[in-house]
Amino acid sequence: MVSPINPKDWLLLKHIVRFGDIDAAGVIHFHHLLRWSHEAWEESLQIYGLKAIDVFPSSVDIHHYIDIALPIVHCEADFMAPICIADELEIQLAPLKVDAGCFQVKYAFKRDERLVAHSLIKHRAINGESRYPCDLPEDIHRWLEASSIGQGVSSL
Amino acid sequence: MVSPINPKDWLLLKHIVRFGDIDAAGVIHFHHLLRWSHEAWEESLQIYGLKAIDVFPSSVDIHHYIDIALPIVHCEADFMAPICIADELEIQLAPLKVDAGCFQVKYAFKRDERLVAHSLIKHRAINGESRYPCDLPEDIHRWLEASSIGQGVSSL
Amino acid sequence: MVSPINPKDWLLLKHIVRFGDIDAAGVIHFHHLLRWSHEAWEESLQIYGLKAIDVFPSSVDIHHYIDIALPIVHCEADFMAPICIADELEIQLAPLKVDAGCFQVKYAFKRDERLVAHSLIKHRAINGESRYPCDLPEDIHRWLEASSIGQGVSSL
């Protein structure tokens, strides 16, 4: 779980590193950074005002069928400095619409103003049934627009 | 992933501990044992001859709808000795039908003949749509019967 | 990551369920509940005023050697109701000193006042080098005492 720093800013979040994320070398086991990135994206959508049930598939509520899926087609991460237990990380999100059916989010992880890692996750919209590419859902489109205009509250 | 020791024995499996399972104390981060247990159960069903697509829900193949889900209602684990990187663990499964709609599997983890941990996972069958309790699926019932008769090949 | 509901109450925390915690059956993949429990424990210690670096081993800062480790000897969980994406769960911790070298924490997970799952994790203190049992560290002892007196702020 990632939590907001300012409840009105959907692009600046916080994550505290926990024991289970650290490996026997005493630093983050690398792929957890991508888990935190995805959780930060979910947190961002929620703060902006979107409901998870409108964005993510859920086989429990069959009356709430999502017809557009947003599978990840690419992800990457770079590590600049050791990330250790109890580190309080600030996560700055930079979303970008790539084309009508594709968007990416860059995540910068800072500790005490210093960049310790960054990541990027790219999603492509597909029809959930046919699995053919399609346009981004309206909700995601609005979040991308709002994010690019104001870059969240953080840039004000 | 868990792999078979004897390709005909669905109740005796093997797991090698990897770096990402170990925390900064140098031993297994506890909840991974329950992940290994579930993977061992899946491996067991596969060796016995069941197909995952007939047992587990999958929202990708909508023509292959599973009407009975097997959610976990209880799990537990005990740790007797440190489990470290590269440990080759033998996993012995002991499945048991609890009642018409419920079964459990005990997992004993041994290293060099010594018990280092054990776990237990209990599943209850429910109708995937109504979420009401129901009888176990026929496939699981057969696997339970075969496992209790011979306790796999391992008891021969 | 788990976050506080009231920054002065170290026994009542919050967790929002994210997409990666949910499996193809549309509900929590069971063992994540134990990860959340451990993270809630870490969050509790932090709110109470303890530093992770004084409790958890870290091979990065070799000048900060922890001589007492607190390995988990038992864990368990029960699931009463489906836990789904975006669920806001309240986590109530009930720590208990079992004996001079052992303590446990019960975790109750509620959604809208309803208990949906609970878990229990039991730790035993050992000397980090000899791995022989020893008394609980002073910090943990204080946290246990304070928690049992007031049950955190939540019981006031």
Added chain:
Amino acid sequence: MVSPINPKDWLLLKHIVRFGDIDAAGVIHFHHLLRWSHEAWEESLQIYGLKAIDVFPSSVDIHHYIDIALPIVHCEADFMAPICIADELEIQLAPLKVDAGCFQVKYAFKRDERLVAHSLIKHRAINGESRYPCDLPEDIHRWLEASSIGQGVSSL
């Protein structure tokens, strides 16, 4: 856990996708691919003949201190086709020495001869205590040399 296809070939491995790796969209939750990649690397070193205890830090055996750590400085993954439960994936490793203190491994994931995903993980050698860059350990150097000459048994 990843297992060998041919016990003499340290660059061609196998992974079977399990239920816990699949999210509510019915396909792999993306970051697990990077976990499998790291596990495949560990399996490769083991088949080649290296001991984990000589490569990875372990705070349990303090007499076996590793003075060179191999932190990951970059990772990435691309997803070409849905990866589903029970998929049997072939993993082909392509290790490359980048410079005296740095190496990378490319991982190609195939199902029925078709590339479904690939990943890349880059490691840099550092002195475990000073955390300054240093040369790769001799063991890793040998594994890189052997892998580049024969590309494992798989290229024969």
